[in-house]
Amino acid sequence: MKNQKYLNMPDWLSSPENYSPVKQKNTFLQQNRGRLLNLLSLFSDKTETTSQPLNRQNSFIQLLTTITLILLTSLSRNISFIWIIYMYQFLQIALLPKLNMLTILKRIPINLVFVLLFILPSFFLTDAKTVIFFVLKTNLILIIVSYFMNTNTFFDIIIVLKKCYFPDIIIFIIDITIKYLKILSESLYAMTSAMELRSVGVNRHQYQSLSNLFGSLYLKTKSTALEMYSAMEARGFTGNYHFTRTKQRLNLSDITQTCITIFLITLFFN
Amino acid sequence: MFSFSNIRYGYTDKLSLNNINLSIKKNEFVCLLGPNGSGKSTLFKLLNGLIYPSDGQYTFNDQQINAHFFKNSVNAKKFHQQVGFVFQNSDVQLFNTTVYDEIAFGPRQMGFPEPEVNKRVIDCLTLLNINKLENRVPYHLSGGEKKLVAIASVLSLNPDVLVLDEPLTGLTAQAQENIISIMQGLHNAGKTIIMSTHNFTQIKDYVTRFIEFSENHTIVLDAPTKLVLTNSDLMVHLASM
Numbered sequence: 001m002k003n004q005k006y007l008n009m010p011d012w013l014s015s016p017e018n019y020s021p022v023k024q025k026n027t028f029l030q031q032n033r034g035r036l037l038n039l040l041s042l043f044s045d046k047t048e049t050t051s052q053p054l055n056r057q058n059s060f061i062q063l064l065t066t067i068t069l070i071l072l073t074s075l076s077r078n079i080s081f082i083w084i085i086y087m088y089q090f091l092q093i094a095l096l097p098k099l100n101m102l103t104i105l106k107r108i109p110i111n112l113v114f115v116l117l118f119i120l121p122s123f124f125l126t127d128a129k130t131v132i133f134f135v136l137k138t139n140l141i142l143i144i145v146s147y148f149m150n151t152n153t154f155f156d157i158i159i160v161l162k163k164c165y166f167p168d169i170i171i172f173i174i175d176i177t178i179k180y181l182k183i184l185s186e187s188l189y190a191m192t193s194a195m196e197l198r199s200v201g202v203n204r205h206q207y208q209s210l211s212n213l214f215g216s217l218y219l220k221t222k223s224t225a226l227e228m229y230s231a232m233e234a235r236g237f238t239g240n241y242h243f244t245r246t247k248q249r250l251n252l253s254d255i256t257q258t259c260i261t262i263f264l265i266t267l268f269f270n
Numbered sequence: 271m272f273s274f275s276n277i278r279y280g281y282t283d284k285l286s287l288n289n290i291n292l293s294i295k296k297n298e299f300v301c302l303l304g305p306n307g308s309g310k311s312t313l314f315k316l317l318n319g320l321i322y323p324s325d326g327q328y329t330f331n332d333q334q335i336n337a338h339f340f341k342n343s344v345n346a347k348k349f350h351q352q353v354g355f356v357f358q359n360s361d362v363q364l365f366n367t368t369v370y371d372e373i374a375f376g377p378r379q380m381g382f383p384e385p386e387v388n389k390r391v392i393d394c395l396t397l398l399n400i401n402k403l404e405n406r407v408p409y410h411l412s413g414g415e416k417k418l419v420a421i422a423s424v425l426s427l428n429p430d431v432l433v434l435d436e437p438l439t440g441l442t443a444q445a446q447e448n449i450i451s452i453m454q455g456l457h458n459a460g461k462t463i464i465m466s467t468h469n470f471t472q473i474k475d476y477v478t479r480f481i482e483f484s485e486n487h488t489i490v491l492d493a494p495t496k497l498v499l500t501n502s503d504l505m506v507h508l509a510s511m
Contacts, residue, residue, distance in 0.1 A: 201379030
């Protein structure tokens with residue numbers, strides 16, 4: 001051990017702190033940290049999902065299937081057909097890993113309550129059968145969208161946009177916005193965590209502390225944007241953004257999904 | 271003081287911490303080494319109650335630390351006062367309008383009278399040799415200065431345990447030496463210090479124990495400094511990290 005050089009350590013720092021905090025209902029920071037974590041999970045890569053062979057689907061095929069299923073559900077007037085799509089959708093959800101499966105299933109009752117709330121007045125204007133049919137269809141559409149959102153990241157969607165021949169500059173703006181949002185939400189999460197760690201007592205100026213936090217975040221946003229622009233200029237950015245297409249080969253899962261979608265389209269027209 | 275038993279964090283096929291068994295006693299000076307992404311920062315987050323293990327048990331002073339423990343605001347506040355954390359990125363840790371207010375944030379919350387708050391702030395500024403920054407806006411400071419202010423803002427809480435995530439990164443050689451001597455001073459004063467670094471050579475004479483993380487997110491070495499310093503192969507290995 002090296003001999004330490006002389007340090008004038010204050011007395012209070014050399015003795016244990018005899019501090020007893022008071023009980024206070026102050027979950028504001030904790031609640032918002034939880035919400036930020038949920039927001040961050042939107043940007044994360046769903047490695048767990050995609051690592052399962054049965055769910056490793058081509059994003060482009062998935063988008064086409066999702067749009068087709070939503071269209072078929074909206075246009076169909078046949079209750080049996082709606083139940084078939086329900087069965088197919090639940091089968092797909094059942095093949096997902098536990099975590100993703102639970103995320104989708106947890107949302108179903110909440111979606112149902114919201115749909116019922118919006119539809120409730122129609123009970124007095126039309127027959128119950130039509131209303132139930134409408135609720136079933138709306139709920140199914142929400143499940144289809146939820147499945148797509150849970151098996152694809154924003155970055156997958158950008159790749160799909162490229163395949164749909166979207167202009168590079170639009171893809172560039174979306175790409176940068178998403179990356180920027182991720183960085184900012186990560187910063188905000190870290191800042192709220194830091195604030196929570198140092199919130200060891202009664203904060204008499206809680207809103208002032210929060211406004212300081214958002215002020216710092218604003219300054220950071222501005223400087224990050226300026227730094228990124230300078231970095232792009234320094235690398236010779238002229239406004240053209242070349243986005244390399246990543247080749248995704250079709251696998252058995254994609255072929256199966258396409259065949260089922262074609263079968264559902266045929267069933268719809270019969 | 272701290273005890274981790276079979277701790278795992280993350281998804282099954284993407285673990286950030288894998289089967290961590292570790293106990294840290296009071297007044298130890300522990301240094302965590304390992305490549306980037308090996309799980310050091312995740313362990314620090316877990317240690318500070320910012321995240322909870324997916325599997326396994328974490329206890330602090332024989333009290334199990336989990337979401338339930340932190341639901342009680344008294345528990346949470348006492349824990350955060352006892353365990354101070356200096357983030358790797360000091361930028362996120364500073365949110366007040368002046369350096370003085372930044373350091374006074376904790377003591378003021380603890381209900382100290384303003385003369386005591388002032389004493390703590392001045393003592394911390396002096397200890398870290400940053401008196402000249404007292405009235406500056408933290409946002410406009412340099413990276414190294416921000417790091418020193420972040421350490422001062424945690425020290426003013428007088429925590430029993432000080433956790434520092436790569437505190438020497440981005441500092442001048444003189445500031446690094448200053449931080450190391452402060453850490454040693456705090457250790458001598460009875461504090462428990464847990465820090466991570468990539469610079470084994472600089473820290474080897476001060477810490478009491480080394481823990482090395484591997485790319486597989488497991489602990490591959492947990493040895494007292496005395497043992498490490500007598501093994502030349504081990505020293506070469508740790509110095510090359």
